[in-house]
Amino acid sequence: MPMPTKIVINYYLQGATMPMPKTRLSAPARQLEIVAAVLALAAEHSPDAITTQAIAQQIGLTQGAVFRHFPTKEAIWLAVMDWLEESLQSAIAAALTEVRDPIAGLQAMFNAHIGFITAHPAVPRLIFHELQKPAAGAIKQRVCGLLERYRQRVTALLIAAKAQGQVDPALDDSAAATLFLGMVQGLVMQTLLAGDPHTLQPTASRLLPLYLRGIGVRQP
């Protein structure tokens, strides 16, 4: 058997007695639905197991119908990246409003990130899967850009904290930003190990104090 993994979802929904509400959606609406379907599938399946067939039957469509709304499968992934960039950006922006303190900003950003991952467990899987590809394809470049901007935000907060004397003045910004990202990574990895996304939040709050002490926060 050549298949690594197989997805069979909601197959019973398109039976004879109830052939779905026969909703015929507009192209933009279907595009959103397709992106949502990919996210839903990625929450429980490996990205390379998400075939156009699986996407189609997730939303009760035939496989060929998917290509009415996207010219190619890569276009679907790019649309998913669009969604990811926009919603992560807005989630972080929302968390950073009403925050004067740079250190408080770091905490808010951390919590926002963890909350985002908890709400969308598919996201780290997608990012991992793209990062591990050696070829610098269009999708991977998007992921790289996303992480790059994220990292710059963290670095900016660290520099601001240093300027206000909140942290060790001799702090290595770059290393501290890497450790910040690594902290989130480690949490995600542990969640992947356990398979339970509920352990994420409590573990996260126990991890942050260690990091803050690591970067030499003055007043905890």
Next chain:
Amino acid sequence: MPMPTKIVINYYLQGATMPMPKTRLSAPARQLEIVAAVLALAAEHSPDAITTQAIAQQIGLTQGAVFRHFPTKEAIWLAVMDWLEESLQSAIAAALTEVRDPIAGLQAMFNAHIGFITAHPAVPRLIFHELQKPAAGAIKQRVCGLLERYRQRVTALLIAAKAQGQVDPALDDSAAATLFLGMVQGLVMQTLLAGDPHTLQPTASRLLPLYLRGIGVRQP
């Protein structure tokens, strides 16, 4: 085009004029060679792009010949896991000899880990790829066990350090172990982003002091 990535290697080597030295190896020798081929391929390709065909032409064999030495493709991956477990284990064990200090042990373990990844860039790719699979297959269980044991080693060192008064007596062992793993993860991820494995070592040495301060090391 259905293919995500394709591997064509050494195709010219099996030409008509020079049909390879016709080396006929014993089964155990070929098995080792196949494992080595997988590692070599994984260093530059995504694991799901490593087909039996790619493995075969990496070592100058026909695709069918691979199945003379492994009953199934999964068996190949399990053999790779065997290699990984053994060599990582011995690498860490070697690093921990002649180390009395628990904190020095943590540093040695960290350096050994980073060195191992530098020597075998394929390894983090394999681990990521397996971890992201939701299904608890045989290979993933091996990976989980590997990380579990690694984590326990770190935790043991942390507890020992606490007993000897080298770190904050109120240290959260579990969180500190997670952060340790996350630190390595963050480094690997940054390497995947850059695509350059040479930046790993210098960045690592800048990261460790932050971690040590984070867990409250007494005498730096």
Next chain:
DNA sequence: GAAGATAGTAATTGATTACTATCTTAGTAT
């Protein structure tokens, strides 16, 4: 040096992939 064991080849299997024709039908403007 014949006999058995084993490594390797060449060709093919069925399943699955992304993708694409051709036809049907639902929604809408006229």
Next chain:
DNA sequence: ATACTAAGATAGTAATCAATTACTATCTTC
């Protein structure tokens, strides 16, 4: 009501995958 447009169904395509077959070449061993 009728014609037009776009969404979806149906039914394909070529390519690639892991795995298996029947057969050949090579080595070992008595």
